[in-house]
Amino acid sequence: MNIAVIGTGYVGLVAGTCFAEIGNDVSCVDIDEQKINMLKSGKVTIYEPGLEEMVRRNAAEQRLSFTTDLAEAVKKSPIIFIAVGTPQGANGRANLDYVRATAKAIAESMDSFKIIVTKSTVPVGTADQIKDWIGAATAQPFAVISNPEFLKEGAAVEDFMKPDRVVLGGDNPEALDAVKELYEPFVRTGNPILIMDSRSAEMSKYASNAILATKISFINEVARLCEQMRADIGEVRRAISLDRRIGPHFIFPGVGYGGSCFPKDIRAMISMGGDEPEMFLLKAVEQVNERQKGLLIEKIKRHFGAELSGLTFAIWGLAFKPRTDDMRDAPAITVIESLVGAGARVQAFDPEAMEEARKMFGDRIQYTHRNYDALHGASALLILTEWNEFRRPDFDRVKKLMMHPVIFDGRNIYDPADLRKLGFTYYSIGRDNG
Numbered sequence: 001m002n003i004a005v006i007g008t009g010y011v012g013l014v015a016g017t018c019f020a021e022i023g024n025d026v027s028c029v030d031i032d033e034q035k036i037n038m039l040k041s042g043k044v045t046i047y048e049p050g051l052e053e054m055v056r057r058n059a060a061e062q063r064l065s066f067t068t069d070l071a072e073a074v075k076k077s078p079i080i081f082i083a084v085g086t087p088q089g090a091n092g093r094a095n096l097d098y099v100r101a102t103a104k105a106i107a108e109s110m111d112s113f114k115i116i117v118t119k120s121t122v123p124v125g126t127a128d129q130i131k132d133w134i135g136a137a138t139a140q141p142f143a144v145i146s147n148p149e150f151l152k153e154g155a156a157v158e159d160f161m162k163p164d165r166v167v168l169g170g171d172n173p174e175a176l177d178a179v180k181e182l183y184e185p186f187v188r189t190g191n192p193i194l195i196m197d198s199r200s201a202e203m204s205k206y207a208s209n210a211i212l213a214t215k216i217s218f219i220n221e222v223a224r225l226c227e228q229m230r231a232d233i234g235e236v237r238r239a240i241s242l243d244r245r246i247g248p249h250f251i252f253p254g255v256g257y258g259g260s261c262f263p264k265d266i267r268a269m270i271s272m273g274g275d276e277p278e279m280f281l282l283k284a285v286e287q288v289n290e291r292q293k294g295l296l297i298e299k300i301k302r303h304f305g306a307e308l309s310g311l312t313f314a315i316w317g318l319a320f321k322p323r324t325d326d327m328r329d330a331p332a333i334t335v336i337e338s339l340v341g342a343g344a345r346v347q348a349f350d351p352e353a354m355e356e357a358r359k360m361f362g363d364r365i366q367y368t369h370r371n372y373d374a375l376h377g378a379s380a381l382l383i384l385t386e387w388n389e390f391r392r393p394d395f396d397r398v399k400k401l402m403m404h405p406v407i408f409d410g411r412n413i414y415d416p417a418d419l420r421k422l423g424f425t426y427y428s429i430g431r432d433n434g
């Protein structure tokens with residue numbers, strides 16, 4: 001089957017590569033010429049475990065190609081996926097400019113019946129809009145299917161190859177069948193392909209992200225209360241996670257959620273509701289998250305006083321979560337901006353996100369090649385992303401390199417008692433009242 005995937009980012013590149021992996025001929029299209037040239041030369045533009053090897057292999061076996069020529073890719077493909085970005089627009093609404101431009105470009109290139117599948121996260125009702133946009137620009141027949149993507153960055157290939165479920169929304173039975181068939185190799189272990197109307201499919205994606213973000217804000221709020229009441233969120237989390245109705249996932253306290261999806265999707269959902277129904281809960285989820293991003297700075301100021309200028313802070317972890325280079329809306333941005341704004345010096349390390357950080361902060365902060373190098377002369381170390389390689393450092397070495405042995409752990413990766421025994425002043429989330 002010939003397939004076109006428009007938009008070659010975290011979702012489009014992974015989806016296109018995985019469709020090629022099961023034997024389809026996939027054209028990945030992007031307007032970013034530089035990105036396409038890099039992909040053509042075998043260089044994967046994002047960090048995602050397992051992706052580079054898979055891209056190279058499928059490209060070498062000529063099932064996966066990269067192009068900026070949307071018209072050609074559309075002409076030869078009966079199924080076309082839209083996987084372009086839907087960033088936050090005015091008043092928190094999802095910005096559909098890229099989706100609209102893509103729909104129009106597809107319509108102008110179509111020369112036969114096409115199935116257009118929306119993988120981008122789009123507000124409820126967008127499938128109808130896409131039909132209008134395409135219908136206005138072509139007389140060719142077509143069907144629009146909503147197919148929200150649930151993969152997580154850091155495990156995107158694995159999630160795509162073995163999805164918990166596939167959601168397809170639409171009203172054209174033949175088109176739904178064709179897309180269902182495409183997905184069947186991914187659900188051989190029996191996970192379901194759910195067929196529904198497009199509005200419910202679109203809503204499923206937002207509702208899924210909203211409940212995950214709610215869990216994070218919930219545990220972060222309980223963690224704050226733990227600090228106040230001198231309870232330990234680690235113990236509380238263990239106790240509640242053993243209740244099967246609650247479970248162990250997504251209840252780890254931290255410095256707030258970030259990334260390219262939760263913040264914008266929560267805001268988009270709030271704006272979908274508008275005044276009626278006002279999304280009271282999601283507004284609170286967002287507020288709690290914004291406050292949480294400032295928690296380490298509050299702790300730093302309680303320890304050092306309000307005057308931070310002249311102090312040096314080491315930061316381990318910049319990406320919004322481990323196993324990705326994505327820094328979009330990462331809590332590290334808020335923390336670094338606050339420190340730099342207060343006149344402090346920042347020395348940062350991340351295993352994968354250094355290039356992204358450089359684009360964002362330029363020479364306003366220092367970048368180091370290894371995590372230990374960031375510690376030279378630091379008044380404190382901040383842990384902002386729970387990369388595995390930060391979990392068991394040589395603490396004697398850490399202490400020797402730092403000016404003061406102070407750690408602000410935004411991900412609770414160390415044991416407070418151990419750290420204190422080693423001579424560190426240690427602050428974490430919901431486990432002390434510091």
Ligand SMILES: NC(=O)c1ccc[n+]([C@@H]2O[C@H](COP(=O)([O-])OP(=O)(O)OC[C@H]3O[C@@H](n4cnc5c(N)ncnc54)[C@H](O)[C@@H]3O)[C@@H](O)[C@H]2O)c1
Pocket residue numbers: 006007008009010011012029030031032035083084085086098101102119120121122149150151152153260261
């Ligand atoms: N990143 C995730 O983890 C994730 C997970 C599920 C769903 N989503 C959703 O999937 C969509 C894509 O997200 P992403 O993270 O892959 O975005 P991204 O920014 O990494 O990639 C989007 C790509 O689309 C390209 N593009 C924009 N306009 C184009 C056009 N007119 N023609 C061709 N290419 C165009 C851009 O150049 C870019 O390469 C969003 O709606 C997002 O909400 C993302």
